[in-house]
Amino acid sequence: xxxxxxxxxxxxxxxxxxxxxxxxxxxxxxxxxxxxxxxxxxxxxxxxxxxxxxxxxxxxxxxxxxxxxxxxxxxxxxxxxxxxxxxxxxxxxxxxxxxxxxxxxxxxxxxxxxxxxxx
Numbered sequence: 065x066x067x068x069x070x071x072x073x074x075x076x077x078x079x080x081x082x083x084x085x086x087x088x089x090x091x092x093x094x095x096x097x098x099x100x101x102x103x104x105x106x107x108x109x110x111x112x113x114x115x116x117x118x119x120x121x122x123x124x125x126x127x128x129x130x131x132x133x134x135x136x137x138x139x140x141x142x143x144x145x146x147x148x149x150x151x152x153x154x155x156x157x158x159x160x161x162x163x164x165x166x167x168x169x170x171x172x173x174x175x176x177x178x179x180x181x182x183x
């Protein structure tokens with residue numbers, strides 16, 4: 065598709081690059097050394113955990129702790145020491161809920177990731 069010089073100038077003026085290199089959205093799996101240990105009994109009692117399950121349409125009795133991650137049925141949830149939330153290959157990776165509670169950026173990233181799961 066060709067555009068005129070005027071269109072090109074307008075796009076540049078509003079901050080839209082005409083030619084953008086595609087970046088890979090695929091993230092790496094977290095290695096076992098980076099997995100955070102969780103207190104499952106305490107975790108399931110937190111309001112944020114229950115809100116997240118509700119947002120993902122998962123009943124409170126549809127999860128269980130399985131070898132370092134939470135099995136939510138079709139999705140596994142793993143806690144990491146990394147400061148990012150992502151979903152790949154049926155694995156949701158997030159920092160601890162305490163870290164998420166304290167960071168508005170992590171909260172936003174988690175809810176965006178959950179929204180992507182629901183679509």
